[in-house]
Amino acid sequence: MKNYANLLKTRGVARIISAQLAARLPSGMISLAYLLHIERTFESYGLAGLVLAATSLGQALAGPLTSRWMGRWAMRPVITLTIVVSALSMAGIAFLDMSIGGYIAVGFLGGLATPPIQPAVRTIYPTMVNSKQLTPLFSLDASAQEIIWIAGPVVTTFIATQISTTWAIVVAGVFLIGGGIWFLSCRELGTVTIPPSRNKMGVVLTKPPVLLATVVGFLLIGAAAAVEVAVVSVFGHEGAQAGIILSIWAIGSIIGGLALGGVPIGPSALATRMAVVFVGIALAGIILDFWWIAGALLIAGAGIAPALAVMFAIVSASVKFSDTAEAYGWMGSGQLIGAALGSAIAGFAIDGWGSVGGFIAASAFALVGLVVATLFRSAHPDLRGRDAAPIPDTEPVGTLKL
Numbered sequence: 001m002k003n004y005a006n007l008l009k010t011r012g013v014a015r016i017i018s019a020q021l022a023a024r025l026p027s028g029m030i031s032l033a034y035l036l037h038i039e040r041t042f043e044s045y046g047l048a049g050l051v052l053a054a055t056s057l058g059q060a061l062a063g064p065l066t067s068r069w070m071g072r073w074a075m076r077p078v079i080t081l082t083i084v085v086s087a088l089s090m091a092g093i094a095f096l097d098m099s100i101g102g103y104i105a106v107g108f109l110g111g112l113a114t115p116p117i118q119p120a121v122r123t124i125y126p127t128m129v130n131s132k133q134l135t136p137l138f139s140l141d142a143s144a145q146e147i148i149w150i151a152g153p154v155v156t157t158f159i160a161t162q163i164s165t166t167w168a169i170v171v172a173g174v175f176l177i178g179g180g181i182w183f184l185s186c187r188e189l190g191t192v193t194i195p196p197s198r199n200k201m202g203v204v205l206t207k208p209p210v211l212l213a214t215v216v217g218f219l220l221i222g223a224a225a226a227v228e229v230a231v232v233s234v235f236g237h238e239g240a241q242a243g244i245i246l247s248i249w250a251i252g253s254i255i256g257g258l259a260l261g262g263v264p265i266g267p268s269a270l271a272t273r274m275a276v277v278f279v280g281i282a283l284a285g286i287i288l289d290f291w292w293i294a295g296a297l298l299i300a301g302a303g304i305a306p307a308l309a310v311m312f313a314i315v316s317a318s319v320k321f322s323d324t325a326e327a328y329g330w331m332g333s334g335q336l337i338g339a340a341l342g343s344a345i346a347g348f349a350i351d352g353w354g355s356v357g358g359f360i361a362a363s364a365f366a367l368v369g370l371v372v373a374t375l376f377r378s379a380h381p382d383l384r385g386r387d388a389a390p391i392p393d394t395e396p397v398g399t400l401k402l
Contacts (some may be wrong), residue, residue, distance in 0.1 A: 004140055004258065010129055011261020013137070016186045020121045022179030024145070026090075029172040031055070034093060036156075037165035038103060047100050049344075051093075054104045056340040058111020061335040066339045067119040067329030068201055071194040071322060075120050076184055078354040083272055085113035087173050094169040115176075117183060119328035122312060124188045126321075134316070135383065139261030139309040146250040146257075146305060155244065195322040208379030209318035212372070213311035216270060218334035218362040219369030220277065220307055223362045226340030226349075227281060227297065230358025233350045234288050241290055248294045252301025260306040269310045270372040276303030278366040285359025300366075314381050338365075 008014045031052055038048035062082075069078045093103060119220025125137050160168040183189070197204075205211050228246060235241040256276075263269075280300025284293045313329065319327050342365055349357030373380070 004136065004261070007129065007133055007137055007140060010133070012186065012188055015123065016121060016128070016183070017141060017189060019145055019179065019183040019186055020117050021144060022175060023115065023117050023183045025148055025152055025175045025179060026172040028148040029156045029168070030090070033160065033165065033168040033172055034107065036160045037093065037169060038100075038164050042100060050105045051098065051107045053340060055107040056109040056336055057109040059114045060111075060336045060340075062114050062137050062144070063116070063119070063331075063333035064201065064326050064329035064334070065320055066116040067325040068197065069124075070116060070120060070325050071196045074193065075189045079115050079117065079120065079180065079184060079189075082113045082115040083176060086110050086115060087177055089113060090169050090173040090176070094166045094173075107144040115180060116325070116329065117180075118332055119325040120189070121183075121325045122316070122328050123194060123321075124192050126316060126324075127192050133141065135265060135309070135313050136261040138312040139257050139305070140310040142305040142312065143254045143257030143261075146253045153246075157243070191376055192337070193301045194325055197320075197322045199323065201326070204319060204323045205330055207303055207318055207327075208376070209314040209381055210327045210330065210359060212270070212376055212379040213315050214330050216274065216369050217308070217311055217331050218338035218372050219365050219372065220274065220304065220338070221335040222338035222342030222345075223277065223281060223365035223369065224304065225339040225344035226358055226362035226365060227284070227300070229343050229346040229350065230285070230355055230362060231293065231297075233355040233358050235290075245290070245294050245297060247299040249297040252298040253304040256302030256304025257309060259302075261309065264385070265310055265313055267377050267380045267382050270307060270314070271370060271377065273303045273307035273310060273357045274373045275372040276300070276368065277307065278363065278370050281359065281366050282363045285356050285363060288355055295350070313383060317381055317386070332366070 008017075034051055034055065035048045038051050042048070056286045066078055066082060089106050092098075092106040093110070096106075098106070122138075122141070125141070127136055129137055155171065159171055182185070205214065227249070232242045235245070246368075250387050260273075277300050280296050280298070280303065284296035286292070286296075312328075315327050315331065316324060342362070346358040346361040349361040352359075353360065353380065
């Protein structure tokens with residue numbers, strides 16, 4: 001823990017972590033807020049799902065594109081523009097009386113305008129700390145972001161049920177604007193410049209570690225989304241049990257991320273962490289009891305933040321600085337697609353086999369992620385004895401030969 005205390009004492013680190021968490025809190029709020037709002041408007045979860053699918057599609061398309069824009073027009077202009085458009089989209093969903101087609105279009109536009117805060121901050125991190133502190137910083141960041149997935153749904157559910165679904169969306173918008181302004185005020189956004197990439201869009205995916213992190217990230221978040229659906233299916237929407245279990249799961253992720261943050265990253269690091277996730281999820285589906293599922297998901301959670309931290313580190317260490325934002329944009333897009341597919345496949349599995357079907361779907365995602373991480377171990381750089389800092393743009397970097 002001393003390493004993390006020293007990290008937070010480094011100039012600007014505590015502030016930028018806090019600011020980006022506040023600005024990204026709507027990520028843990030808006031899907032649930034839209035779901036509840038559209039369902040209440042049209043009395044149809046199916047139509048609400050269409051709006052969420054459109055929003056997720058927009059987010060997935062925007063990830064690498066807006067990240068690349070930051071290298072052309074700088075971080076502050078791109079993030080400011082996307083915050084404005086995203087906030088207007090939220091206002092449209094909350095206050096306008098539209099057909100379902102209108103809600104789908106506005107949701108898609110809002111998804112396209114998702115502020116690229118996550119790629120920006122992970123591009124900034126290597127410039128804020130020395131190379132030995134970078135991997136622990138990625139672990140701290142991966143653990144801290146679990147706050148988004150604990151606090152976001154809780155706040156949204158409370159406001160939507162006690163006040164209104166409209167106000168749940170409004171509060172998400174307030175965090176977007178307030179947190180966004182706080183993040184934009186961080187001095188690093190003005191001092192760190194991302195050089196324009198010399199490569200065409202998508203070329204960064206030919207780098208084996210980037211492709212590995214994008215694919216495994218897609219499968220990991222797909223598993224996580226399927227677990228959430230399965231847990232809600234077991235315990236229902238009304239009681240507190242589902243929320244408590246998902247909070248325990250997130251706490252396990254925080255503990256795992258902080259505990260493993262200083263462990264050197266070898267070529268098997270990602271596979272080992274995915275194995276922990278798979279075992280925990282597979283155990284959770286054996287007995288559909290509160291304490292059994294809570295204990296199993298505590299184990300599974302202990303692998304999630306560490307796996308994400310490894311992915312952040314191997315991407316950072318494998319690309320030129322000018323390509324880092326786009327690389328993280330692709331990772332983010334893969335995770336968003338994984339979340340959408342994981343939820344959908346779990347839903348169909350639950351319809352066919354009951355609640356256990358959701359855990360089977362989640363286990364399948366995690367197992368494939370483990371297999372991919374194991375079979376493509378050669379794409380995983382060995383960071384033992386070296387740091388995770390990006391490659392300077394003056395040095396060559398290898399690509400995957402197709």
